[in-house]
Amino acid sequence: MRTSRWDDAVIEPHRDWLAALRERGELDRTGGFTDGSGGAYVIRAESLDAATALVHTDPIHTSGASALTVYEWNVTT
Secondary structure, three states: EEEEOOOOOHHHHHHHHHHHHHHOOOEEEEEEOOOOOOOOEOOOOOOHHHHHHHOOOEEEEEEEEEOOOOOOOOOOO
Protein backbone atom coordinates (compact mmCIF):
# COMPACT_ATOMS: atom_id res chain seq x y z
CA MET A 1 0.00 0.00 0.00
CA ARG A 2 1.22 3.48 -0.81
CA THR A 3 2.57 5.53 2.07
CA SER A 4 2.70 9.29 2.61
CA ARG A 5 6.22 9.12 1.12
CA TRP A 6 4.85 8.02 -2.27
CA ASP A 7 6.68 9.49 -5.27
CA ASP A 8 5.83 8.62 -8.89
CA ALA A 9 9.57 8.57 -9.63
CA VAL A 10 9.76 5.12 -8.03
CA ILE A 11 7.43 3.51 -10.57
CA GLU A 12 10.05 3.00 -13.30
CA PRO A 13 12.68 1.43 -10.98
CA HIS A 14 9.92 -0.79 -9.55
CA ARG A 15 8.89 -1.92 -13.05
CA ASP A 16 12.54 -2.58 -13.95
CA TRP A 17 12.87 -4.67 -10.77
CA LEU A 18 9.75 -6.66 -11.70
CA ALA A 19 11.10 -7.19 -15.24
CA ALA A 20 14.32 -8.61 -13.81
CA LEU A 21 12.30 -11.02 -11.65
CA ARG A 22 10.29 -12.08 -14.69
CA GLU A 23 13.48 -12.71 -16.69
CA ARG A 24 14.77 -14.95 -13.89
CA GLY A 25 11.48 -16.86 -13.73
CA GLU A 26 10.67 -15.59 -10.23
CA LEU A 27 7.65 -13.43 -11.08
CA ASP A 28 4.33 -15.11 -11.81
CA ARG A 29 1.76 -12.30 -11.89
CA THR A 30 1.51 -8.59 -11.17
CA GLY A 31 -1.12 -5.87 -11.28
CA GLY A 32 -2.44 -2.71 -9.71
CA PHE A 33 -5.50 -2.37 -7.52
CA THR A 34 -8.44 -0.64 -9.20
CA ASP A 35 -8.69 1.94 -6.40
CA GLY A 36 -5.13 3.17 -7.09
CA SER A 37 -3.90 2.37 -3.58
CA GLY A 38 -1.13 0.06 -4.76
CA GLY A 39 -0.80 -3.37 -6.29
CA ALA A 40 0.25 -6.94 -5.79
CA TYR A 41 2.55 -9.48 -7.33
CA VAL A 42 3.03 -13.21 -7.02
CA ILE A 43 6.60 -14.48 -6.92
CA ARG A 44 8.15 -17.91 -6.77
CA ALA A 45 10.57 -18.49 -3.90
CA GLU A 46 11.98 -21.43 -1.94
CA SER A 47 10.47 -20.23 1.35
CA LEU A 48 8.54 -17.42 2.97
CA ASP A 49 11.81 -16.05 4.35
CA ALA A 50 13.36 -16.05 0.86
CA ALA A 51 10.29 -14.32 -0.57
CA THR A 52 10.36 -11.70 2.18
CA ALA A 53 14.05 -11.01 1.64
CA LEU A 54 13.47 -10.67 -2.10
CA VAL A 55 10.53 -8.26 -1.92
CA HIS A 56 12.39 -6.10 0.58
CA THR A 57 14.78 -5.28 -2.29
CA ASP A 58 11.93 -3.80 -4.36
CA PRO A 59 12.66 -0.09 -4.97
CA ILE A 60 9.07 0.73 -4.10
CA HIS A 61 9.80 -0.64 -0.63
CA THR A 62 13.40 0.53 -0.15
CA SER A 63 12.35 4.09 -1.02
CA GLY A 64 9.65 4.04 1.67
CA ALA A 65 6.99 4.77 -0.96
CA SER A 66 5.00 1.65 -0.16
CA ALA A 67 4.49 -0.71 2.76
CA LEU A 68 4.72 -4.37 1.77
CA THR A 69 3.08 -7.40 3.30
CA VAL A 70 4.22 -10.87 2.25
CA TYR A 71 1.88 -13.85 2.34
CA GLU A 72 2.61 -17.49 1.61
CA TRP A 73 0.13 -18.88 -0.88
CA ASN A 74 -0.62 -22.52 -1.60
CA VAL A 75 -1.69 -22.70 -5.24
CA THR A 76 -4.24 -25.44 -5.84
CA THR A 77 -5.14 -25.00 -9.52
